[in-house]
Amino acid sequence: xxxxxxxxxxxxxxxxxxxxxxxxxxxxxxxxxxxxxxxxxxxxxxxxxxxxxxxxxxxxxxxxxxxxxxxxxxxxxxxxxxxxxxxxxxxxxxxxxxxxxxxxxxxxxxxxxxxxxx
Numbered sequence: 001x002x003x004x005x006x007x008x009x010x011x012x013x014x015x016x017x018x019x020x021x022x023x024x025x026x027x028x029x030x031x032x033x034x035x036x037x038x039x040x041x042x043x044x045x046x047x048x049x050x051x052x053x054x055x056x057x058x059x060x061x062x063x064x065x066x067x068x069x070x071x072x073x074x075x076x077x078x079x080x081x082x083x084x085x086x087x088x089x090x091x092x093x094x095x096x097x098x099x100x101x102x103x104x105x106x107x108x109x110x111x112x113x114x115x116x117x118x
Contacts, residue, residue, distance in 0.1 A: 005074035
């Protein structure tokens with residue numbers, strides 16, 4: 001079952017919505033898909049090391065303003081995907097990640113806000 005992430009917001013997920021198991025699962029699976037694709041790209045010798053964009057272009061691609069109203073989780077998924085696509089790929093294998101490398105995956109719940117740090 002695939003849900004439309006463009007209609008799902010943070011309060012729709014566990015623990016805020018106790019019946020939000022399907023939405024939470026779908027959201028986390030999409031994040032994992034992005035991370036697996038990133039790891040594949042990092043280890044693909046035919047992949048570019050950097051998909052370079054000038055800072056002005058990146059500002060147009062990323063929405064860095066903080067809206068007054070919540071945004072759909074699809075926006076977060078898209079931003080994570082875009083951020084990973086345009087960062088330097090170091091070629092480190094999944095077993096080589098440590099505190100010095102760029103992939104830091106954390107899901108934190110602080111003050112009712114979901115933060116995914118990539």
